[in-house]
Amino acid sequence: MVQLNGSWGNVERQRLDMAQTAPEASDIVADAMTVSGASVSFSGLDVDDDNDEDEDENKLPPGWIAGAIVTLKAPVNYQVSIEGGFNVLTGDVVSEIAPFSGMPVTLTFNGTDYDLQIATYTPHQDAVPGTGGATAVLRASASPSTYDFTTTSQTFALTWQGIIYTISLVANYGTMSGLLAAINGGLNGSGLIAQDDGGVIRIAEISSPWRGGSISSSFLPASVFGDSPVFTAGAASSAEALR
Numbered sequence: 073m074v075q076l077n078g079s080w081g082n083v084e085r086q087r088l089d090m091a092q093t094a095p096e097a098s099d100i101v102a103d104a105m106t107v108s109g110a111s112v113s114f115s116g117l118d119v120d121d122d123n124d125e126d127e128d129e130n131k132l133p134p135g136w137i138a139g140a141i142v143t144l145k146a147p148v149n150y151q152v153s154i155e156g157g158f159n160v161l162t163g164d165v166v167s168e169i170a171p172f173s174g175m176p177v178t179l180t181f182n183g184t185d186y187d188l189q190i191a192t193y194t195p196h197q198d199a200v201p202g203t204g205g206a207t208a209v210l211r212a213s214a215s216p217s218t219y220d221f222t223t224t225s226q227t228f229a230l231t232w233q234g235i236i237y238t239i240s241l242v243a244n245y246g247t248m249s250g251l252l253a254a255i256n257g258g259l260n261g262s263g264l265i266a267q268d269d270g271g272v273i274r275i276a277e278i279s280s281p282w283r284g285g286s287i288s289s290s291f292l293p294a295s296v297f298g299d300s301p302v303f304t305a306g307a308a309s310s311a312e313a314l315r
Contacts, residue, residue: 102116102117104243104245104254112144114132115244116222116243117132148163149237149257149260149261149262150162150163150166150261158192162261164196165260166193166196167195167196171190172193173190173192173193174189174190175189175190176188176189176190177190203309203310204309204310205281205282205284205306205307205309206306206307207276207277207280207282208276208283208284208286208287208304209274209275209276209287209302209303209306210230210274210275210276210289210302210304211273211301212296212298213272213298213299213300213301214294214299215272215298216248216251216273216295217294218295219244219245219248219251220244220245220246221242221243221244221245222244224295225242226241226293227239227240227241228289228291228292228293228296229289229291230259230262230287231289232285232287233262233283233285235262237259237262237264238258239254239258240258241293248271251296252266252273255273263277263278263283264276264277264278264287265278272298273296273297275287277306280309281309282306282307282308282309283308284307284308285305285308286303286304286306288303
């Protein structure tokens, strides 16, 4: 969690996609990318197939050769709140920028840059297991019927603890693990995790202490969750265990 000094207006929580506006000669827009060590692979790019009817506008630029320096931009979710007059950003990957008090940072929001300064930084701490209670659960009623959403994309939202988490499935994820990774990307910072439960998707709290309440959604794609997904309310762990 970081607290920011500076003025950047009233900010609502948003989930960004990979779309960027830049010259076609130097920029591409991928549905998804996978990073493994020093290797990066993309999904959703055009292939140079020598078909004159297909302009292949969204393929790897010719300037992307060995030794070239490229910038990769990928979406990540942060929870934004205001506490004690500070703008607070909370997320699972805040530590990647190695934040410290007094560190200058630039926040880009809706195309505008804001020069800010980190007031305080609180590293992630594992929760102390609570006593009793039970996790909230969303469990699919059937296995996913496809892992390929390049032709028919799906976007849905889950509400948990008063916050809406939007998940967009737009690529060919290949396997259950790939699909789960995409869903968990949208749940970043929520305290929820999507897992494989006997071939169906189960979304629940990561660990005790359980917060209580229910996961809710007005729409879930049947191709991912089946026709009758089951929502089970959780029960909060005892207050004594949360001190």
